[in-house]
Amino acid sequence: QVQLQESGPRLVKPSETLSLTCSVSGGSITNYYWTWIRQPPGKGLEWIGYIYYSGSTNYNPSLKSRVTIPVDTSKNQFSLKLSSVTAADTAVYYCAGGQQLVTLDYWGQGTLVTVSS
Amino acid sequence: QSALTQPRSVSGSPGQSVTISCTGSSSDVGGYKYVSWYQQHPGKAPQVMIYDVSKRPSGVPDRFSGSKSGNTASLSISGLQAEDEADYYCCSHAGSYTSVVFGGGTKLTVL
Numbered sequence: 001q002v003q004l005q006e007s008g009p010r011l012v013k014p015s016e017t018l019s020l021t022c023s024v025s026g027g028s029i030t031n032y033y034w035t036w037i038r039q040p041p042g043k044g045l046e047w048i049g050y051i052y053y054s055g056s057t058n059y060n061p062s063l064k065s066r067v068t069i070p071v072d073t074s075k076n077q078f079s080l081k082l083s084s085v086t087a088a089d090t091a092v093y094y095c096a097g098g099q100q101l102v103t104l105d106y107w108g109q110g111t112l113v114t115v116s117s
Numbered sequence: 118q119s120a121l122t123q124p125r126s127v128s129g130s131p132g133q134s135v136t137i138s139c140t141g142s143s144s145d146v147g148g149y150k151y152v153s154w155y156q157q158h159p160g161k162a163p164q165v166m167i168y169d170v171s172k173r174p175s176g177v178p179d180r181f182s183g184s185k186s187g188n189t190a191s192l193s194i195s196g197l198q199a200e201d202e203a204d205y206y207c208c209s210h211a212g213s214y215t216s217v218v219f220g221g222g223t224k225l226t227v228l
Contacts, residue, residue: 044206102217
């Protein structure tokens, strides 16, 4: 069974770059869409973007100028980099994956990242 | 990028049935067969309950069903049980530029 685990700093200062890594275990990173989703405290889910194992990507238009999602197939990992963060970027960040873009079969447990000085 | 429109809350008694709607446009829900529904319990990661509008992953009870008409998708839950109490989110493909959009979420209360 595929399992995902997010890792990275839980506290980021305003204007800095938020960096998270998702480690994939129990299966290969190939042939899946790997996605980042976030959820501000008490609010709904927001799609951030995806990377296909081949390297193709697409991002939420509202975040596109600040987001990068790289993949490292040798380590079975993919990452999220969100630049110039503000308090509005405080959220639980989930990594997720599936064989279809909209069907996310596998989810990490989520990690709360707080943007504060 | 506008979220798909869902009712903020629905409720039902054990054994009853409820339906949650998800309204979008021809650019998302109405334009593709790729609509999924996710269940999220407090403090937990979401779990897919329906994909491709009406398909159920293995392990999801057949009390859960999905459908679509025009720009509106629906999730129906029959024989409500206490463990169904959760937040539900619809999710749709939205074209090559936007890719994916979520609904605002619906809180289901089992009375």
